[in-house]
Amino acid sequence: MMKIKSRFKDYTVEFVDSLEEWEILAEVADTFFVIDRKVYGLYQDKLPQLPQERLFLMEADENKKNMDTVLAICEEMTGMAAKRNTHLVSMGGGIVQDITGFVAANLYRGIRWTFYPTTLLASCDSCIGGKSSLNYKGFKNLLGSFYPPDVIRIYPQFFHTLSPIDYCSGLGEVVKFNVIAGEDGIERIEHDIDSILTHDYDKLQQYIDTSLMFKKKFIEEDEFDKGVRILLNFAHTFGHAFEVSSSYGIPHGSAVALGMVAANYVSVKRGFIAESYAKKIEAVCHKILTNIDMQSEWFDKEVIISAIRKDKKQTNKDITAVLIQKDHSLGVYRDVTVEEVIESVDYISGIVLGVR
Ligand SMILES: NC(=O)c1ccc[n+]([C@@H]2O[C@H](COP(=O)([O-])OP(=O)(O)OC[C@H]3O[C@@H](n4cnc5c(N)ncnc54)[C@H](O)[C@@H]3O)[C@@H](O)[C@H]2O)c1
Ligand SMILES: [Zn+2]
Known part of the structure; x- marks a missing residue:
């Protein structure tokens, strides 16, 4: 318990x-x-x-x-x-x-x-x-x-009885927790993702446990989202926008998986992380996104930018997002530009529409 x-x-x-x-x-x-x-x-x-x-x-x-x-x-x-x-x-x-x-x-x-x-x-x-x-x-x-x-x-x-889409959506948050945990976390999930995808429930139960334990630390320290808990929003700035731009055709956890790839694109561009590190995360995310029949109109850049602007966490002219930084920890950046968002959406749509 x-x-x-x-x-x-x-x-x-x-x-x-x-x-x-x-x-x-x-x-x-x-x-x-x-x-x-x-x-x-x-x-x-x-x-x-x-x-x-x-x-x-x-x-x-x-x-x-x-x-x-x-x-x-x-x-x-x-x-x-x-x-x-x-x-x-x-x-x-x-x-x-x-x-x-x-x-x-x-x-x-x-x-x-x-x-x-x-x-x-x-x-x-x-x-x-x-x-x-x-x-x-x-x-x-x-x-x-x-x-x-x-x-x-x-x-x-x-x-x-969950549909494959809803099952994989949940995995999006599991992957997020492991990515936030750093390199060890990524390696763990990289190793186990195939067995979880084939419904190895013992393994899954361990991941539910560790995800909850991981989240517990953040919410006990900052229950009302004023400090460290904000870091759990990693991938959610882009994620919420993909949910809205697809009229929820991309469910929450899957949108978070896409959001991770988008945020990491910005981190690579800024020289915070190596492309190989981002690709490692992308490969895991890719495995949990294959069930969704992605539509090109879901990646309309104007719709995505406007959805990001409507997000309650956006209070500036520039965009606020949580990014993986140089030491692989997370930081809140309030200076993400519209151009960076546009480039990362281009990158995302290239991947998900290209593999259909
Ligand atoms: N409050 C929070 O902290 C928080 C955090 C993350 C997400 N959310 C919200 O959660 C919502 C998404 O929730 P979700 O992904 O858990 O799913 P959901 O509640 O949207 O349900 C998804 C689908 O699965 C079906 N379903 C549920 N359980 C099932 C089962 N056992 N077998 C078969 N079908 C089942 C539902 O009927 C529905 O069709 C979003 O609105 C999101 O914003 C809230
Ligand atoms: Zn979430």
Whole structure:
């Protein structure tokens, strides 16, 4: 069991090998369930009968990651007698997490929340750290708060039904953590990526563990994203832009993998890292991107620049990005130019469209 320290409450992450505990959860009248509709369909036979009046099924769709869905859930939850004692139990990927984290933080100024991540991305990365984000007026993740679950329960059997695209998207964040860890991390993932891609779950579980342990250090030191935690945004300046420019055809973790290649292009150009080092990372990223049918219009430079400018972390004329520096550590650079972005997008589109 992993314990995470937080200003709100300390919380735990545990692997479980069955969903039997749901029998008990279903019997407690104070519990309200929010579940990804697709996951519910796939795993209904492993779950007890859940009372309809305490169950909300939601589509995991970026267009539903908004205030309307939050309010629809609150509408049902405020009808419960338990009020502030309500226990919210949610099951799904990052979208269900973002929505239910927002509800848990705000309904009655904070209620008990247990989260069962069902995607690799949510299990290895987003489930800890306490961020919740909603899309607003065409802006990605513009509204949000910090509020962690009380308990996170990871049931790795869920990964069996993930589409290859969603499985690889989760691997994007796993690769990111290993790249941030430096040369040893890159060599480790380079060595293991093929077995993870063929669903070696023992190996995968180790990588989930090490990813969470790695993230834990950053969020415990800087829970509210004012200092070192910003470094975890490595690859996300470009990554968010690729998500938006592809209208989410490139899912989050895969966009992060592309974002790593883009950021490293700038690092090579600036003489921070050797081209051979960037190529090593690129080769691993390439392996997890082959499932996506990349479209040339997703790499429209104007759309990408405008998406970067809309990102909440961009406060300057020049662009802010986290880059790998000379000693292979990470640094925040607030002087990335539009020209550098354009060149790196050219480079990326050359690779991903060329290999189709
Ligand atoms: N709050 C954070 O810290 C944080 C961090 C990273 C990403 N995010 C957000 O997370 C979202 C992406 O989340 P995600 O990649 O976990 O996936 P998701 O929630 O977008 O789900 C992706 C797809 O997988 C399906 N699915 C989920 N579990 C499944 C399973 N076990 N078997 C079969 N299908 C399953 C969903 O129905 C959906 O179709 C983005 O909105 C991103 O912005 C949040
Ligand atoms: Zn991410």
